[in-house]
Amino acid sequence: MSESKKTARPMCERCARPVSHCLCAHISVVPNRISVLVLQHPDEQKHPLNTARLAVLGLEQAELWVGEHFPQLEEKLATVDAAFLLFPAKEHNVMQPLVAIDATKAALLIVPDGTWRNARKIIQSNPLLSSLPHLSLPEGEPSLYRVRKATEVAAVATIEAIVRTLTVLEPESDFQPLLKPFNVLVEQQIEAMGAEVYARNYGRRGS
Numbered sequence: 059m060s061e062s063k064k065t066a067r068p069m070c071e072r073c074a075r076p077v078s079h080c081l082c083a084h085i086s087v088v089p090n091r092i093s094v095l096v097l098q099h100p101d102e103q104k105h106p107l108n109t110a111r112l113a114v115l116g117l118e119q120a121e122l123w124v125g126e127h128f129p130q131l132e133e134k135l136a137t138v139d140a141a142f143l144l145f146p147a148k149e150h151n152v153m154q155p156l157v158a159i160d161a162t163k164a165a166l167l168i169v170p171d172g173t174w175r176n177a178r179k180i181i182q183s184n185p186l187l188s189s190l191p192h193l194s195l196p197e198g199e200p201s202l203y204r205v206r207k208a209t210e211v212a213a214v215a216t217i218e219a220i221v222r223t224l225t226v227l228e229p230e231s232d233f234q235p236l237l238k239p240f241n242v243l244v245e246q247q248i249e250a251m252g253a254e255v256y257a258r259n260y261g262r263r264g265s
């Protein structure tokens with residue numbers, strides 16, 4: 059058994075953060091009309107900055123599926139009137155203009171979560187996704203995501219991408235509270251980095 063600090067740290071089962079840095083107190087559940095389905099690549103699951111999980115916890119209607127191939131997708135799509143994929147379109151895909159969605163329709167926003175490479179893998183492994191209208195991320199404020207390399211889709215955190223998109227699709231709702239735990243997470247990460255830099259510069263003196 060490894061006795062490294064990482065495995066020994068007690069984790070919060072809900073937000074998947076160390077208990078000492080649990081974000082649950084900052085999560086409030088925001089009602090959403092357009093349900094969200096995050097398809098998360100397994101590589102993201104254990105990532106300390108797993109913001110998709112925070113988004114799903116903070117929305118009334120949201121699900122997170124982890125994997126690469128999702129055979130249950132067909133059944134899920136059959137339950138809604140319209141579904142959209144949050145991913146830039148290739149030439150042959152339909153790019154849907156991002157406008158508010160008819161309130162009478164049961165709509166589903168599907169969000170692949172992972173690096174560009176892994177998000178593409180998910181789309182390739184689930185041909186149904188390519189047949190859906192694609193949405194590209196609406197422009198917004200620069201990302202707060204200063205602590206992670208910008209290799210993710212559209213170089214913003216998944217939670218920011220979801221907030222921006224839902225804000226356009228459901229203009230009558232306020233999704234900003236969803237970002238609260240994310241903002242705290244970013245602060246925590248910067249703090250942790252500061253401590254590491256401090257340890258590197260001063261901690262080994264005399265060793």
Ligand SMILES: [Zn+2]
Nearest residue numbers: 070073080082
């Ligand atoms: Zn927690």
